[in-house]
Amino acid sequence: MPTISEGKANQYKRLCRPGLAVGFLLFAVYCLLLTACTDPDLVCNDTLGCVRIDANDPIRLAAMVALSGEGSYLGEDSLRGVEIALAERDHLLLGHPVEVVNMDTACTVEKGRMAAIEVGADPLLIGIIGDTCSAVTEAIIPVVNQANLVMISPSSTQPDLPQADISAEGEWQRSFFRTAPNSLWQGAVAAEFAVNELGVATAAIIHDDTEGSLALQQAFATTFTALGGQITFAGQVATGQVDIQEAMMAVNTGGPELLYLPLFEPEANLVINNLAEGRELLLLGPDSLFLPSFAESTGMAVEGMALTNMAVAGAAYEEFLSQWLVLYGEDPVVPFHAYAYDATVILLNAIEVVVQEGRNGSLLIGRQALREAVERTRLDGLTGRLVCETAECASPATIGIYQLTAAEISGEGWPPPLLWRPTDGRQQ
Numbered sequence: 001m002p003t004i005s006e007g008k009a010n011q012y013k014r015l016c017r018p019g020l021a022v023g024f025l026l027f028a029v030y031c032l033l034l035t036a037c038t039d040p041d042l043v044c045n046d047t048l049g050c051v052r053i054d055a056n057d058p059i060r061l062a063a064m065v066a067l068s069g070e071g072s073y074l075g076e077d078s079l080r081g082v083e084i085a086l087a088e089r090d091h092l093l094l095g096h097p098v099e100v101v102n103m104d105t106a107c108t109v110e111k112g113r114m115a116a117i118e119v120g121a122d123p124l125l126i127g128i129i130g131d132t133c134s135a136v137t138e139a140i141i142p143v144v145n146q147a148n149l150v151m152i153s154p155s156s157t158q159p160d161l162p163q164a165d166i167s168a169e170g171e172w173q174r175s176f177f178r179t180a181p182n183s184l185w186q187g188a189v190a191a192e193f194a195v196n197e198l199g200v201a202t203a204a205i206i207h208d209d210t211e212g213s214l215a216l217q218q219a220f221a222t223t224f225t226a227l228g229g230q231i232t233f234a235g236q237v238a239t240g241q242v243d244i245q246e247a248m249m250a251v252n253t254g255g256p257e258l259l260y261l262p263l264f265e266p267e268a269n270l271v272i273n274n275l276a277e278g279r280e281l282l283l284l285g286p287d288s289l290f291l292p293s294f295a296e297s298t299g300m301a302v303e304g305m306a307l308t309n310m311a312v313a314g315a316a317y318e319e320f321l322s323q324w325l326v327l328y329g330e331d332p333v334v335p336f337h338a339y340a341y342d343a344t345v346i347l348l349n350a351i352e353v354v355v356q357e358g359r360n361g362s363l364l365i366g367r368q369a370l371r372e373a374v375e376r377t378r379l380d381g382l383t384g385r386l387v388c389e390t391a392e393c394a395s396p397a398t399i400g401i402y403q404l405t406a407a408e409i410s411g412e413g414w415p416p417p418l419l420w421r422p423t424d425g426r427q428q
Helices: 006-015 018-038 072-087 109-120 134-146 161-165 185-197 211-226 245-254 267-273 292-302 315-328 336-354 367-375 406-410
Strands: 050-053 059-065 096-104 125-130 150-153 176-178 202-207 230-236 258-260 282-285 306-310 363-366 378-381 384-387 399-403 418-420
Touching: 059 072, 059 109, 059 336, 072 096, 072 125, 072 315, 072 336, 096 109, 109 125, 109 134, 125 336, 134 150, 134 161, 134 176, 150 336, 150 367, 161 176, 176 336, 185 211, 185 258, 185 282, 185 306, 185 399, 202 211, 202 245, 211 230, 230 245, 267 292, 292 406, 315 336, 336 363, 336 367, 336 378, 363 367
Parallel strands: 059 096, 059 125, 125 150, 150 176, 202 230, 202 258, 258 282, 282 306
Antiparallel strands: 050 363, 306 399, 378 384, 399 418
């Protein structure tokens, strides 16, 4: 009968010590748990990779908004819209808590880039609501794209932002969407209102030397003439210019029925105060004049003036405002909360569409699949019909016409009443 040498016997004794046996057992259990957490049935075939969320771990989003600086009230307004959208779901999605990482970009490009780089380095972050300001959004779109993320802005309205998401090969990369309306739409909506609602046939335009003002006057003129109207004069008042007599003479002698003013303060105030006395001229302006200071400083000369701005209305929005009042004890001062709410709903819905769910509660979310799911969005939101087949999820129907009254001019009330908004002709 074979025997075991003394050395071998000691070796087997060491292997069979209770502590080592327990260690092997714990290691085996650890391996089983690791397999259970990662769920080998979930396979990532996404071209941009996947986010793997283990059972009981949160679904992580980022809100990149201005929470400091002059634009902080805008970012705070948007953040509250995000919070209400999550509260309606009890901060849960697919059985997982939803965690929002708040990043203060302060409406500065430098802080925005730093925040985007930090967010992009988080392998578990799925998508971004933001940014508040157009300049920041334009600067961080390439960073967001490189990180394979998707971003939906509730307030960046600069017309050419989608161009920042075009690759060198001319392909839209689907990393940027927005629920906020393109600011150029204000010019087209203003012209539609002038012709179809007011019955105006002739109009004059005074714009300034800023890029936005030039774009708005072109959008107004293009739509106005396409609808059969005639532009009697289109002239420029430079920022800070005081002598405007030449432009005013052209307006006063040209005989227009309406004057469109894509201007800021104080140039708009100066133009209105220099209109010919006794002449009845309809006044129309953009959201840059949608300010209590403009109405109060210009006085009764702007009574009845129409202004374009974002317009949100309806039963669903009234219910939303009731929730807002309960949570925050005050009315909102700007409309971006509603666009942030819709942006959050779009992102959460898209996650639900593309997710792979493991047997143990783990999730797998493809990054390219998520972008494409956002692109396929068709949603009746707080702000109207949202169709994201381009970066522009909103429609011109989310722009409304407001009218200044004696209440706003005297400082007794704000905002002015909503007078009109266009219909949305997009397919339901």
